[in-house]
Amino acid sequence: MKRLYDISIKYKLILMQVVTSFIVLSICCTFFVITDIKSYKNRKAESIQAIAQVLGSNSISAIQFLDTTSAIEKLSQLKVETDILNAEILDKSGNIFAIYTKEGYLPQYLKPPSDIDTFKEEFKDNQLFVYNKIMSNGEHIGFVALQVELTELKTIVNDKIRIAALLFIVGIVLALLISMIFQGGISTPILNLVQTMQTVTQSGNYSSRSPVKGTDEINTLSKVFNLMLEEIEKRETHIKQRSQELELANLKFYNLIQSAPDAIVTIDQKSTITNWNAEAVIMFGWSEKEAIGRRLTDTIIPEGYREPHERGIARFLNTGETKVMNKPIELVALKKDGTVFPIELKISSYTFSGQVIFIGFIRDIRERKQIEQKILSLNRELENKISELETSNKEMESFSYSVSHDLRAPIRAINGFSKVIEKQHSSQLDEEGKSLLHTIMGEAIRMGQLIDDLLAFSRLGKKEIEKSKVDMTDVVKEVVQEILKINEQNYHAKITVDNLPQAACDRGLIKQVFVNLIGNALKYSFQNPEPAIQVGSYSEKNTTVYYVRDNGVGFDMKFYNKLFGVFQRLHNPEDFSGTGIGLAIVKRIIVRHGGRVWAEGMVNKGATFYFSLPRE
Amino acid sequence: MKTNPPFEIVLVEDNPSDAKLTIMALKEGKIVNQIVHLKDGEEALNYIFCEGPYATREMVNPIVILLDLKMPKINGIEVLRKIKADERTKSIPVVVFTSSQEDPDVKECYELGVNSYIVKPLEFDQFSQVVMDLGLYWSLLNHVPE
Numbered sequence: 001m002k003r004l005y006d007i008s009i010k011y012k013l014i015l016m017q018v019v020t021s022f023i024v025l026s027i028c029c030t031f032f033v034i035t036d037i038k039s040y041k042n043r044k045a046e047s048i049q050a051i052a053q054v055l056g057s058n059s060i061s062a063i064q065f066l067d068t069t070s071a072i073e074k075l076s077q078l079k080v081e082t083d084i085l086n087a088e089i090l091d092k093s094g095n096i097f098a099i100y101t102k103e104g105y106l107p108q109y110l111k112p113p114s115d116i117d118t119f120k121e122e123f124k125d126n127q128l129f130v131y132n133k134i135m136s137n138g139e140h141i142g143f144v145a146l147q148v149e150l151t152e153l154k155t156i157v158n159d160k161i162r163i164a165a166l167l168f169i170v171g172i173v174l175a176l177l178i179s180m181i182f183q184g185g186i187s188t189p190i191l192n193l194v195q196t197m198q199t200v201t202q203s204g205n206y207s208s209r210s211p212v213k214g215t216d217e218i219n220t221l222s223k224v225f226n227l228m229l230e231e232i233e234k235r236e237t238h239i240k241q242r243s244q245e246l247e248l249a250n251l252k253f254y255n256l257i258q259s260a261p262d263a264i265v266t267i268d269q270k271s272t273i274t275n276w277n278a279e280a281v282i283m284f285g286w287s288e289k290e291a292i293g294r295r296l297t298d299t300i301i302p303e304g305y306r307e308p309h310e311r312g313i314a315r316f317l318n319t320g321e322t323k324v325m326n327k328p329i330e331l332v333a334l335k336k337d338g339t340v341f342p343i344e345l346k347i348s349s350y351t352f353s354g355q356v357i358f359i360g361f362i363r364d365i366r367e368r369k370q371i372e373q374k375i376l377s378l379n380r381e382l383e384n385k386i387s388e389l390e391t392s393n394k395e396m397e398s399f400s401y402s403v404s405h406d407l408r409a410p411i412r413a414i415n416g417f418s419k420v421i422e423k424q425h426s427s428q429l430d431e432e433g434k435s436l437l438h439t440i441m442g443e444a445i446r447m448g449q450l451i452d453d454l455l456a457f458s459r460l461g462k463k464e465i466e467k468s469k470v471d472m473t474d475v476v477k478e479v480v481q482e483i484l485k486i487n488e489q490n491y492h493a494k495i496t497v498d499n500l501p502q503a504a505c506d507r508g509l510i511k512q513v514f515v516n517l518i519g520n521a522l523k524y525s526f527q528n529p530e531p532a533i534q535v536g537s538y539s540e541k542n543t544t545v546y547y548v549r550d551n552g553v554g555f556d557m558k559f560y561n562k563l564f565g566v567f568q569r570l571h572n573p574e575d576f577s578g579t580g581i582g583l584a585i586v587k588r589i590i591v592r593h594g595g596r597v598w599a600e601g602m603v604n605k606g607a608t609f610y611f612s613l614p615r616e
Numbered sequence: 617m618k619t620n621p622p623f624e625i626v627l628v629e630d631n632p633s634d635a636k637l638t639i640m641a642l643k644e645g646k647i648v649n650q651i652v653h654l655k656d657g658e659e660a661l662n663y664i665f666c667e668g669p670y671a672t673r674e675m676v677n678p679i680v681i682l683l684d685l686k687m688p689k690i691n692g693i694e695v696l697r698k699i700k701a702d703e704r705t706k707s708i709p710v711v712v713f714t715s716s717q718e719d720p721d722v723k724e725c726y727e728l729g730v731n732s733y734i735v736k737p738l739e740f741d742q743f744s745q746v747v748m749d750l751g752l753y754w755s756l757l758n759h760v761p762e
Contacts, residue, residue, distance in 0.1 A: 406686075406715075408715040408736070408738065409631050409633065409634055409715055410633070411738055412633070412634060412637065412715075412736060412737075412738055412740075412743065413631075413633030413634065413637065415738060415739060415740050416633070416637040416640075416740040416743060417633070417637070418740070419740035419741065420637075420640060420740070444738070445738060445739065448738040
């Protein structure tokens, strides 16, 4: 059987209402039936009493005259009263004087009770017994006794009970209906609240709300509960968000550590490994599972380094002193297979809940060490090479000096003595002899020129380039003036100088470039009746290109690769003088400026020489 | 000032051709001063400081020393250093005579107090002109402190 506490509040309310109604209706109906029966009985008694009185008065003379017949006649008038079963007139001592019995019923002696005053009624076995004293002039002369069947009583009782039952049923049904209607107002909010609570408890979904439909206590409770839910939901959302953030941060951290190119290892202050990333697995041969929980000292520190390591940690924990934290240090480490190899280690630490945690970033520097070794040996080699180069440079210098000194001396002698012969002994020579002597002198001078050019060229190799902003137009004009001063033959050449942009270069060297290029242009266009030389420029990418164009003899592009070589000449010295070093010097100067030289030409159609200089 | 033998020009030159040409050029320029040709640095120092074979020489400063730089035994720089370092000789005008301006010693020469620095021209006419000018300048025009 269900306990009262287990019954839903809804049914409890209905039950309460129904039971209450039941009790009230039961009482009411019973009272109603009893009252009705009682009132019927009273009415009946009164009416029979009246009949008895009338009968008594009518019977006085018959009694006085002992006229039984008259008495019976009087009694037989009671036939109309169908419910009277027996009617008796008795003398004053209670003996039957006359009797009437309803047809079909047995006569019965109706003995008047002794305690009778004037009249008395008795209800017995659904029958009414009425006794009435017959008085005549204040003298008791006899009794009237009536036995009445209460046939209606049954009907009345049945009717009343039926009505009462009907009322009862209607009442109960109404009570049920009303309670069913009104219980909603109480139980629904409570049930809703309970439902909401259950939902929240079971699903953990704090977004559900209990409906609020009014301001009574239950609705207030719901409202407060909803507010509470809202607060919880807010916190829940916040917590969820924070936990997501935390999860993301964790994930990030994990991935960061896992994908790091260095081994990353963390240990607690007891030197127990707490983190061991993928690179550490590769580097040391211990899997993450194996490594975590092991002591770092016994895992990756070679014997002989273990004790200093422990001491270092202890000192740091006690005093905060450290020689190794927060800077890369080079050490050796132990692999699982026993290999000891060089590493670079950087340790940092942080404190959490009073516990110090150390983070170590470890890099395998075997390769680096090898490379360092290699670099060292290469450096040594390089140093050797440099000193060799310096030596050979010095040798070259002294060679140049010797060349300039020693080779010039014989030339000077050849030239000098030839001159002496010419001046003092020419009378002894014929024309052929004199001509040959001239040739000797010319060749000697040419030889000297070659040596000077060669020295100038080699000097370019070691000369420092001193860059400054140079007005190129100015330089070119200066060069043109100087060239014209030296050789008047050049006056008839038409030299056009465009407005040239400035350049960052060594003025002296660039001047030499223009001297050589313009000199060449004049030299090779000399045979043209109207020599025309143009000096111009244009921009190209990050460079400025300068050019010198002439309308001279030009050159054959198939010999182009010989153009800028040392002592390379494309023309016969009989046609054009020169040592063949001018363009080599131009090239060397421009290359040392970070530029480029090139040329275009066609036989007898002139030539253009270009050089580029980087723009700053 | 002692006058015997006066106005001596000392030429320190190891190359006989150059020496001969120099002497010829001086003569061509009508320089009449006595020209003393010394063939290397050692001889030059001996001569100037009257040592060794020249110990008997009376120490008279020449009016000019024409000094070649590149010479066997003791080179021109050393000779110049010694001359300029000695109180007795540091007033002698020294003209360094060299074959080429490529000479790395040029700077040092000036630091040591050379009076003039001449690159021997290749062309004889020019060469003789330079020599003559030098001879004239130092023998006639220049006054040496006494």
